[in-house]
Amino acid sequence: MTRIENHPILGKLGRKKTVTFTFDNQIIRGVENEPIAAALLANSIRTLRNHEETAKPRGIYCNIGHCFECRVTVNGIQGKRACLTPIKEGMIVQSGKRFATPVRDWSGNHV
């Protein structure tokens, strides 16, 4: 997907620092401090995880931290929301597959 370089009201995208990170071992370039999900989308990557049980592909849904659909592993820490985690040089991002703490355990407290 492309970046919106020129916007009639918001103006030009200023030059920003580019950083490199990996997503499932693939090298990705993005703009420093933009959310992981935005950087991936700018590189045409929409699928951020597979559903824990059905393995169906999922991407961002709300983009503001509410839905937790965008969960990825960042530098070894699971359950990070790709829509609000800023990218840094050398970050290691992995798509969400299975969660160490099973979802059902967590939601068991949520009745």
Add this chain to the structure above:
Amino acid sequence: MDEKEIIVCRCEEVTLSELELTAATYNCSARELKLRTRAGMGFCGGRTCRTMIEAFGIDKREKNRNQVTLKYQAPVRPVPFGKLGGKTP
């Protein structure tokens, strides 16, 4: 699952027909519906689907305007590895 199925709760992949069937079988409140189907009990804590689950209760009984249909509970976001300020789960 039929591809044409409508998922209502994305986290737990609970479908509309499953909810309709459960609601009809047990003639239950939204809260009971949640417990029976797990709809609203997923990772997002029901933020995405709660208005839809609540809607099931609306036609069935006089809406209790004074009481949130699906109770809110802490922690309001999943806590990484049991960390939570001074609280230990």
Add this chain to the structure above:
Amino acid sequence: MYKAVSGSPLLLEIGVETMYDIIVIGAGPAGLAAASTAAREGLHVLVIDEYMKPGGRLLGQLYQESNGNWWNGLEESVKLNEQAVNEGVKIILQTVVYDIERQDSSWIIYTENIVYTSKQLLLATGAAESPVPLPGWTLPGVMSVGAAQVMTNVHRVKPGDKGMIIGVNVLSAAIAMELQLAGIDVVAMALPPLNQLTHQHSRPKEVMEALLHASHLAPSKFLRIGSKFMTNPFMRQLGIRLYPKSGISMWGIPIQLRKAVTEIYGTNQVEGVIIRTIDINGSPVSGTEESIACDFVCIAGGLYPLAELAGVADCPFYYVDELGGYVPIHNEKMETPIEGLYVAGNITGIEGAKIAISQGVVAGYSMAIASGKQGLVENLQDSIKKVHETRKQAAIRFHPKVDIGRNIIHKQWEARQVPSTNDATII
């Protein structure tokens, strides 16, 4: 469920920050305005937000006001943030508040690593989007309409090349225009399929009625003419019947009130949608299905107040349709029935950002007065008046009868002030 804070061994590992006079949860327009107001009166204020930038949902907003000026949410957010910082407010971002607790006349605010404490607490957590579900809506490429707004205006990445918007309402109409402004092709806006959960979003008549109140937004002949002539129910009915099957267009985007998207398809991500003609009650007409290729889909089912922390604090609620759902009971001073707990912004009902700001100012004065600051009663009264004025001039009305909604909730507050023995519904 948890150990008490005091004496917990975990407290040694985590930090407990010194007591603040006021903690604000949410760095959106309401929270930032409240924080600035209170800090200006000399109070020690902390704002906590889980997002990466201050501004909340104001960040993505971009629309032209009736005077021709653009309301640029990014710029407004920077201003609100600078103002708060200049007043001495401490703002911490990327920090989730998981839980809050009242203990010995102060508030304990739990974040991942640090427990904060304050005398007064303002919840300014804003709103969340409600969805309209349909087959295929979990595919990557399907997102809430607000998600597309943020991707486009805040992150400046196109949500896709060609998108379909499902759900026609004030917010989706405004965002459709914003997408187009950014050079993104919006193929069409159409209704969701009719089912138990979508009816008010799926019946052309109901959608039309709701839209008429937003007509000032639409520089489209149809909607403007519509709003004048269609107040008569008969005309409205006629309008829907005469409504061209090909739809009308707003800013060049076809709005299909007589078509519903019944399915989103794609193998690993969105490839297109199936759309069908519907009758005026929202039922699909057989044999009318066609497929439209697109690479992203926006779901627009409206907004509801995000009040989970108020629920956790045992604040009483009341359901008000006009305000978007369950709202913590509060008065015009933004006080809740829970001592030391305040609310402002969309948590109190769905309205635009300018109203959120004005409510934030009210909460700021209320909390300053509660903190013992003298001589602010007049400021408080003026700030309450300002909320009413701002509401009258609002460019976007999420619910046409929001004033009625406000009265309902304030009546609930008043009812609680007079202890009544015969009203068992009051907890």
